[in-house]
Amino acid sequence: MAEDKLPTRAEDFSEWYNQLVVKSDLADYAPVRGCMVVKPYGWALWENITSWLDGEFKKTGHVNAAFPTLIPLSFFEKEKEHVEGFSPQLAVVTIGGGELLEEKLVVRPTSETIIGYMYSKWVQSWRDLPILIVQWGSVMRWEIRTKLFLRTAEFYWHEGHTAHADADEALEEMYRILDIYEKFCLEEAAIPVFKGPKSESERFPGAQITTSIEAMMWDKRALQSGTSHYFGTNFAKAFDIKFLNKKNELQFAETTSWAISSRIIGAMIMVHGDDHGLVLPPRLAPIQAVVVPIFKNDDEKTKVMEVADRVFAELKAAGIRIKMDDRDNVSSGFKFNDWEMRGVPVRVEIGPKDVEKGSVALARRDKPGREGKTFVSQTGLSSTVSLLLSEIQDSLLKRATEYRDANIHEPKDYEDLKRIVADGWAFAYWCESLECEAKVKEEAKATTRNIPMNQPDQEGVCIVCGRPSKRKVYFARAY
């Protein structure tokens, strides 16, 4: 329950986040260190996210399937970079049914290996391709420093795994998914993102190309919010995914994988949230509007509830996800704060004065306090609220985009870059060498985020070493 005030974001952003996740009723700490319990309110939000993504994947020809949680440890040793990348983070099962296992089993940290193994059995001919499978589930990585939604030992996601007959088709798939992710962030989550390839050192273990979408949080740190990888034939060779092509030649398949996780909820919290609590984008909010009836006695209650019930039914019939807050053990003031903490986009307040005037008070969550409160007619309320919801959706994206853009700067020189990334993002030419990237990481604690796509033809010099460069990259401190 939202009994206490949050620390402000400016006071302690990290503590603000930790308390908000619990107080907004999204999640709770589990008895196992680093694990979280996603509560019904948080899961409802996740379901809205997953059902939109699931719809897009199906529209583009993908199908869902389920692979096992347990993977033979030996599978991880088949791809060199993959095992190096993941072995420190593996949870390993060594005992089953009271007996020591002959082959240790890993609780999946990601499923390329077991899916690759299965694909090798399923793919014989060019006619078997492409395979476009998505798995929805959870994975486990033994993280040292955890934070609810952002980095937990177990987290929820979808992982797409596709196999194709040639590189062009696999690359096209990687970018197709990246576009879906971008569309999701912009249109659903109201989070502006940059999409593009990651640097070599920031690639997924085993990938030839890793692309990402990158978002700026309120504290100006970057959060990788989704990834789409092209493996070339790396995993096909490790797992022997081969087929006979149209020319009757044996050939390795080209594979991809991609994911958005429950971490995206952390992104929404840190992009839109304010000092009063969560601010959810209307398109994903489990509750889009809440009705709060206000009365002093039974006589008023009867009159107010009559209107409140009618309003509730009307909004519900209009397809708005609506909740009636008829709790009688807490005050109206408590309810206002409570729903603000939970990020509900619109609050409909109905009191005795409204019953008289035929009005209701509408409070929009993105503008807290008096500024966001208006009195409107009960007549045509469902369309008023629908309009307001879409206005809030647009305004959240606009606000987040302006904030982000105001905090990205183009450094004049290397010293300038160091200054900028201390409190913002730097956008600069980079020669794409590992040395220059490592230098920035060491000296400025900032990593390259990605090289945004669709850059114009241009010539410049690397911000670090001064060598000629054609593409700019974002540098930022990241989560």
Added chain:
RNA sequence: CGGGGCGUAGCGCAGUCCGGCUAGCGCGCUUGCUUUGGGAGCAAGAGGUCGCAGGUUCGAAUCCUGUCGCCCCGACCA
């Protein structure tokens, strides 16, 4: 691996040094009455093997021994 801290009600804590009456406090919870347009008040209640095991003692949350778990700092690793 080294150093430090903490385990007492759902949550946050006091009490432990210096053993002693029925183990307290705040929040939350239950019930009732009054309240409700920006985080209500009063009253009466419920809730505890004091992390676990053993020991000392007439008597242990408190002293001793062992043990488990968690947190912080450093080192190591990336």
